Amino acid sequence: MNSVVIAVLLMLALSLARVNVVISLLASAVVGGLLGGLDLAATLAAFNGGLGGGAGVALSYALLGAFAMAIASSGLPHALADGLARAVQRGGGGRSVKWAIFGALLLLAISSQNLLPIHIAFIPLLVPPLLFTLGQLRVDRRLLACIITFGLITPYMFLPVGFGEIFLKQILLGSIAKAGLDANDVDVMHAMAIPALGMALGLAIACFSYRKPRDYNLARLARAEHEDARYTPRTLLVASIAVVVTFITQLWADSMLLGALAGFTVCVAGGALRWRDADGVFMEGMKMMAGIGLIMIAASGFAEVLKATGDVARLVAASVDVIGDSKGLAVFLMLLVGLVVTLGIGSSFSTVPILATLYVPLSLQLGLSPTAIVCLIGTAGALGDAGSPVSDSTLGPTAGLNVDGQHDHMWDTVVPTFLHYNLPLLAAGWVAVMAL
Template sequence: MAWAVVVSVLVMTVLSLLRVNVIIAILAAGLTAGLMNGESLISSLEMLVGGMGAQASVALSYILLGAFAVAISYTGITSLLVGYLLRVLKDKRVILVLVIALVASFSQNVIPVHIAFIPILIPPLLKLFDEMKLDRRAVASALTFGLKAPYVMIPVGFGLLFHETIQSSMSSNGLDLSISSIAISLIIPGSGMIIGLLIAIFITYRKRRELPSYPSEGLGFGKEEVETPTFNMQHVWTLVSIVVTLVIQAVWQNLILAALAGIILMFVFRVVPYNKGDKIVNDGISMMGFIAFVMLIAGGYANVLTETESVSALVEVSSDYLGENQAIIAFLLLLVGLIVTMGIGSSFATIPILAALFVPICLTAGFSPMATATLIGTAGALGDAGSPASDSTLGPTSGLNADGKHHHIWDTCVPTFLHFNIPLFIFGWAASLFL
C-alpha cells in the first residue's frame, strides 16, 4: 500500500512524542507498515527481525564504545578536561557550544570517528553544563549539526562516502556527475543547517536552563564531587589508547576493532585493573545498550519498508500529483525523502532507494544533473536529524543522558528536527530550482 510509509512514520512519531519508549514506537511502526501491505502479523515480525542483522555491527560497536568511554572516565583524565574548561570558559556558554559543534564536525571529515567521541567527551562535561546552566538542547543541536552538515557539504572522510553513494546511485540509474559537482550542488542546502545551528545557539536555547540536581536514573556522571587528579602516567597510557583507537578507525574504518583495541590496551597498560572488567563492560552496556537496541530495531523497520516496496509505491502515487511544475515536483520529492528517512533513520541507506526513483522523474521534468543531485542529497539528509532511529540523534542522547536528565525525543529529536530539517528543506528546494 502506497501510504504505508506515511502512516507508519506517523505512528512512530506520535508514539515517540507521547513519550512511549522509542523501541516500542519503532516496533509499532514496522508492524503497521507490514500489516498495511497485506502481510500477516507473524510475517511482519519475521521481516522486522530478519532485518535487524543489518545493524548488528553498529550495535556491537556502540556497546564497545560505551565500555571504552567508561574505562577512560575511570582514570580521571576527563576530570582534568572539565577542570581546564572551567578555568578557561567560566560562563562562556555560547563559546563552549560552538567548540562542541567544531569538535563534532571534525569527527566526520578530519578524524572520521563519527559518534565515537560522544560517550567519551560529553558525559564528563554534564556537571559543567549544569553549573553553567547551559541548555542541553543547544548542545544536542551542536552535536547533530557536527554529525550531519560536514558530510553533506564536504567530500572528505564520511563526506566522501556520502557523495560517492550519491554519485554511484545516480550513475546506476543513467545519470553521471562528478564528485566536485555533487559537492557544489549540496553547498546551499548545507548552508541552511549553519543558519539553523546559529538560531538554536543564539536565539532558541540561549537562556539559562536549570535541571534537577538529583536525577533518579543514569550512570552517575556529575553526581559526586571528585577531587581533580594531577596528570600522571595512567593518563599518558590512556591518551595512547585513545590515539590507537582513532588511528584504527581512520585506517581500517572499523569501529568494533577500534573500540576493542582501546579497551584491551587500557587493561594491558593496567590503567584499569583486571578485576574492574565486569563493571566496566556492564556500565558500558548501561550507557549505550539502549542505543544499540534502537539501531537494531530501526534496521528491522527499514527491512519491512524495503521488502514490501512501500517506498516505491509512495513515489509512484506522489508522481500522479507532480504535474510539470518543477517547484511542485521538487517540493513533493523532498517531502517523500523527509518521510522515508524519518522512518529508516539513515541518510546513507536512503540514498540508493531515493536515487532509483528520483532520477527518472527529474530527467522527465527537465532538472539539470546538479539539481537532481541536490534533490537526492537533500532528500537523503532530510529526516536524519530529528528521527528517533538515527545515530545523528541517538549519539548525542547517549552522551547527554548519561545522568538521566536528557529526554531523547523532546530534548534531542524535536530541537534538531526544527532547526535543521526546516532550513535544509527550504534551502534544498530553492537550490534545485536555481542549479
C-alpha cells in the same frame, strides 16, 4: 494512505508519547507491513531479516560505552572538569569558556566526518566530561545536541572528503548513474551549497532558541560522571594514551568495535583501571549504551519492512498524480517523500539508493538539469537524518548528553534537531533545485 507514511507517523507519535522507541518501531513495523499488503508472518520475517544490519553497530556502541566508563573511572573526566572550572574562575565568568566549548564541539563533530572520520565515537568519550562545567554555566543541552548534529550531517552532505566522499561520490553519484544519468561531471559542492547554508541557518536559529539558562541537577551529574574518582598523573597519562589508541585503531581498522576494545585494554593494562574492577566497569558501560544499540537493531528491522512493502515507489507514484505541470510542487513533494523515508529508515546513506531509482526518470521528465537532480536527491536523502529517533546523528548526541538521565532523547534531541534543521533544509533544497 500509504503504509510507509502511516508506519513512520505512528513510530514518531508513539515515541513522542514516551513509548519506548524499540516498542514503537516494532509496533509500527507490524502495522506498516500489514497495511502494505504483507501478512503477519511475512512482516515478522522481513523485520527479523533486517535485524542483523544493526547488530554490528550495536555491539560497537556497547563496547564504546564500556570504554567510556573505563575512561570515567580513570579520573580523566574529573581532571578535565577541574581544569575547566579553574578556567571559569580565572576568567571571572564563563561566557568565553562556554563559547570555546561550543566551538570545540562543532570542530570535533565536523572533523569526525572528514578530517578524522571516526563518526560518533568521540561523543561518549569527550562530551560527558564537559557537562559538569556547562551545567554550572546553565547551558541548555538542547543547544549542544543541535551543535553536534550539525557537525555530524552538514560535512558529509557538502564536503566530498571522508564520509562525504562516500555519500556524495560513491552513493549519490553512483546511484544516479545506476538510475540512468551520468552525473560524474557535476560539481557536488556547487550542487549542495545552498542546502548546506540551510543547515547553517538552522544552527544560527538554534543558538537563539536555546540561549536562555537551563538548570540541571549537578549532584546527580557528579555521581554519574564519577566525580569522586581519584586520579594521578599516571592514570591520566594512560587514559589519554587509551583515547589516542582508540582513534588510531578505528582509523586503521575502520572499526569502532576494535577501537573501543583496544582502548579498554590499554586502560586495564596500564593501570588506569584496576583489574578487579574491570569486569564491573565493562558491564556498567555496556548497559549504559545497550538501549541505543537495541534501537539501532530494531531500526534495521523496521527499515527492511518498509522496503518489503514496496510502498516507497507507490508513495512517489501517488505524489506524481497530484503534481500536474507544476515543477515547483513536484520538487517539494519529492523532498517531502525523502524526509518521510529517512525519518523511518534513519540513514541518509540507505535512503539515497532507494530514491535515486525513482527520482531520476521523474526529474528528467520534469526537465531538471543534472546539477539540480544531484541537489534534489542529495537533499531528499539528507532530510530526516536530523530529527529521526533512529538516526545515529541523534542517538549519538543523546548518548553523550544523557549520562545522568537528564536529557530526553525525543524532546531534547529529536524534536529540536527536527525543527531547526529539516525545515530550513527543506526550504533551502527547494530553492536550490529550482535555481540550478
